[in-house]
Amino acid sequence: MKKEDEKENPAVQYSTNAIEIDCVIFNFQGDILKVLLVKQKDKQGNWGLANDRIKAGETISGTAHNILRKYIGFDNFFLEQLKAFGYPSPSSSQEEISIGYYAMVKRDNDLDNAIFNPDVEWIGINEISGLNDKHKVILDYSLKELRRNICKSAIGFTLLPEKFTLLQVMHLYEEILGIEINKSNFRRKILQMGLVHDANEKEEAVSHRAAKFYTVNLKQHEMLAHRELNFNF
Known part of the structure; x- marks a missing residue:
């Protein structure tokens, strides 16, 4: 007006x-x-x-x-x-x-x-x-x-602790998306994207095979934050 x-x-x-x-x-x-x-x-x-x-x-x-x-x-x-x-x-x-x-x-x-x-x-x-x-x-x-x-960025890692296993990452995506994810395919995709660093540590005092701990690759995470990823699980 x-x-x-x-x-x-x-x-x-x-x-x-x-x-x-x-x-x-x-x-x-x-x-x-x-x-x-x-x-x-x-x-x-x-x-x-x-x-x-x-x-x-x-x-x-x-x-x-x-x-x-x-x-x-x-x-x-x-x-x-x-x-x-x-x-x-x-x-x-x-x-x-x-x-x-x-x-x-x-x-x-x-x-x-x-x-x-x-x-x-x-x-x-x-x-x-x-x-x-x-x-x-x-x-x-x-x-x-x-x-x-x-599914198009790496912001999900914001919910994870400083050190995490790849199984924790997979469970995070499964919980949010409400789906079941193929473990080997997910592991391969995450590692190929370079989103994580091997922390050179493993779980302790666990009854199963100790899993590796990883940390976020901050440089790669920042670069990918402005790119549209394609997480198809």
């Missing part, structure tokens, strides 16, 4: 609804993909995604980073914006806006030593229930994006 039209129609009003940031925070524990859920401030004590409203002087990305720092306690995470979601306001007839993000954090000492919070819980992706409609839509969308992105 042009400024001239606004002057002619002084009744024009603009929405002042606050924008909410909702973060789907993924973690890979014990071969299970988990999501961080937070107890919501309602009478029912329901659980939902980690979220907050943008405060005066804050940016969209700044609010998302603050949410991660609040619940994770450190800055070592992958964070990417999804899109804006519109949903009915519970208190008015206006539509409210939420901007969704998804994040990936690895299971390491920082996460294990995080301050205990009874209002935060990691839940297996297949065990989540009772989310409100808005959070369910954002979670479903983030899963689709995660599945799409791990």
Whole structure:
């Protein structure tokens, strides 16, 4: 609408609804993909995604980073914006806006030593229930994006510890994609891409044949982060 039209129609009003940031925070524990859920401030004590409203002087990305720092306690995470979601306001007839993000954090000492919070819980992706409609839509969308992105880039390694076995990598992809993968084909493809370095260490105190540990080839990972890979399993 042009400024001239606004002057002619002084009744024009603009929405002042606050924008909410909702973060789907993924973690890979014990071969299970988990999501961080937070107890919501309602009478029912329901659980939902980690979220907050943008405060005066804050940016969209700044609010998302603050949410991660609040619940994770450190800055070592992958964070990417999804899109804006519109949903009915519970208190008015206006539509409210939420901007969704998804994040990936690895299971390491920082996460294990995080301050205990009874209002935060990691839940297996297949065990989540009772989310409100808005959070369910954002979670479903983030899963689709995660599945799409791990098949065209090397971001899946963000969920792994510093040292890992190739079997752990395979289980990660199987869990996220919901498929069974041929072990020998997967191993060959990962090694051919040069995504990992042999850490010259093996598992200890295991009842099966000790597997080698690997680390991410950071140089190759950074180079491939900007190329579209083709993980066909």
